[in-house]
Amino acid sequence: MSTVSASLSRPLLDVRAVSKHYDGRAVLDRVRFEIGRGEIVSLVGPSGCGKSTLLRAIAGLDRDFDGEIRLDGVPQQGPSARLGVIFQEPRLLPWLSVADNVAFAAGPRRGGDPRVAELLNEVGLANVRDALPKQLSGGMAQRVALVRGLFSSPDLLLLDEPFSAVDAMTRMRLQDLLLALTRSHGTAALLVTHDLDEALYLSDRVLLLAPPHGTGAGRVARDIAIDAPRPRDRRDLSLAEMRAELLDGLNGTVWQH
Numbered sequence: 434m435s436t437v438s439a440s441l442s443r444p445l446l447d448v449r450a451v452s453k454h455y456d457g458r459a460v461l462d463r464v465r466f467e468i469g470r471g472e473i474v475s476l477v478g479p480s481g482c483g484k485s486t487l488l489r490a491i492a493g494l495d496r497d498f499d500g501e502i503r504l505d506g507v508p509q510q511g512p513s514a515r516l517g518v519i520f521q522e523p524r525l526l527p528w529l530s531v532a533d534n535v536a537f538a539a540g541p542r543r544g545g546d547p548r549v550a551e552l553l554n555e556v557g558l559a560n561v562r563d564a565l566p567k568q569l570s571g572g573m574a575q576r577v578a579l580v581r582g583l584f585s586s587p588d589l590l591l592l593d594e595p596f597s598a599v600d601a602m603t604r605m606r607l608q609d610l611l612l613a614l615t616r617s618h619g620t621a622a623l624l625v626t627h628d629l630d631e632a633l634y635l636s637d638r639v640l641l642l643a644p645p646h647g648t649g650a651g652r653v654a655r656d657i658a659i660d661a662p663r664p665r666d667r668r669d670l671s672l673a674e675m676r677a678e679l680l681d682g683l684n685g686t687v688w689q690h
């Protein structure tokens with residue numbers, strides 16, 4: 434196989450039998466899945482099943498696990514500019530302007546970078562580039578966090594319940610914005626969410642992470658392809674059928690605490 438075709442057929446993210454223990458207790462048990470270039474995948478599962486733990490391991494923020502995580506064939510060695518991470522709260526630095534926050538990966542005062550202006554323009558925030566985070570609404574702050582995640586032109590965005598702190602209307606707008614941004618930047622996304630409708634609206638695949646009965650550790654219990662055409666209609670009946678399948682999967686799981 435030539436180098437070019439090898440890199441095209443290789444998954445962007447390859448999670449290989451990842452297991453994790455906290456204080457001797459198994460939290461993740463041989464989790465394995467792949468994500469292709471530009472693919473949007475949601476991760477759902479009962480509270481405590483290890484979703485955030487898994488995302489932190491993929492982000493390179495936690496290297497204390499068994500198994501292997503490869504990004505474009507290369508074993509994960511720690512945080513990487515090829516990954517953008519977005520959390521539930523925007524986590525902006527309060528003393529830096531919006532523009533300086535977006536460019537923070539390049540250094541503390543790099544908001545003058547022309548890429549920042551382009552990105553802020555893309556999310557409708559060009560007019561607040563010099564504002565401080567405290568002057569923003571929750572939805573605006575999360576838009577800043579989204580473009581900060583894209584600043585290093587990552588191949589994959591990792592998002593942990595990114596829209597759960599905003600109202601329902603803002604949430605729908607942010608979902609559409611995420612779709613537009615992943616498309617225009619050619620970025621794949623792995624999104625943790627508790628909202629099945631959000632998972633179905635956004636994703637090419639939904640992974641259900643759940644502990645099998647009798648164990649406490651999360652495994653990939655279902656990997657469901659969402660083949661509804663795009664752009665999607667939130668009221669699409671085929672999405673409702675897949676929602677029922679996901680709910681059945683979730684109802685069959687045990688809650689971990």
Ligand SMILES: Nc1ncnc2c1ncn2[C@@H]1O[C@H](COP(=O)(O)OP(=O)(O)OP(=O)(O)O)[C@@H](O)[C@H]1O
Pocket residue numbers: 455456460478479480481482483484485486487689690
């Ligand atoms: N730093 C830690 N030390 C010990 N145990 C931890 C630590 N972080 C998480 N855990 C435990 O690991 C398990 C998985 O936690 P995790 O935060 O990954 O779950 P989650 O699926 O993201 O849950 P939620 O949906 O509520 O966010 C839980 O039982 C949790 O108590």
Ligand SMILES: [Mg+2]
Pocket residue numbers: 484485486
């Ligand atoms: Mg979590």
